[in-house]
Amino acid sequence: xxxxxxARHATLAEDFREIATEKLQALNRFSVLIESIKVEVLLExxxxxGKHAHQVTLTTHGAGPFLRAQGSSFNDxxxxxxxxxSFELQIRKAHEKxxxxxxxxxxxxx
Numbered sequence: 001x002x003x004x005x006x007a008r009h010a011t012l013a014e015d016f017r018e019i020a021t022e023k024l025q026a027l028n029r030f031s032v033l034i035e036s037i038k039v040e041v042l043l044e045x046x047x048x049x050g051k052h053a054h055q056v057t058l059t060t061h062g063a064g065p066f067l068r069a070q071g072s073s074f075n076d077x078x079x080x081x082x083x084x085x086s087f088e089l090q091i092r093k094a095h096e097k098x099x100x101x102x103x104x105x106x107x108x109x110x
Contacts, residue, residue: 001028002036010043010054016076023084024058030095035062041076054079058087065094 003024005017024037040057052072056079060067067090071082 001025001034003039004036005039005041007041008043009045010041010076012041012076016041016080019077020080023080027088027091030091032091032094032098033064034060034067034091035064036060039080041079043076056080056083058083065090067091067094 001024003021005012005020020039024039027034038057038059038061040059042055042057044053044055046053051074054074054076055070055072056076058067058069067087069083069086069090071079071084071086073079073082
């Protein structure tokens with residue numbers, strides 16, 4: 001899985017790339033085919049956004065399901081965590097759909 005990190009109007013924390021790579025690589029446990037993930041970090045400079053000034057968007061590209069998750073919070077790592085939670089739920093759902101479910105109990109009744 002290729003991970004592309006892109007920052008717009010923001011400077012990333014020193015350890016952000018390492019943490020992001022580690023958390024996204026952990027999602028391989030669901031065995032859903034994902035070629036690449038684009039992580040986009042945006043800092044909204046408008047002071048009215050306050051606690052939601054940092055926005056992170058995760059988007060998949062290539063083979064496999066198209067997934068997109070967004071998170072916003074007071075810093076880039078917290079926003080990334082929000083986005084990863086949503087992203088993980090989507091991957092888990094795709095993983096569950098791909099399982100072969102044999103409804104034997106339903107077939108025996110007929």
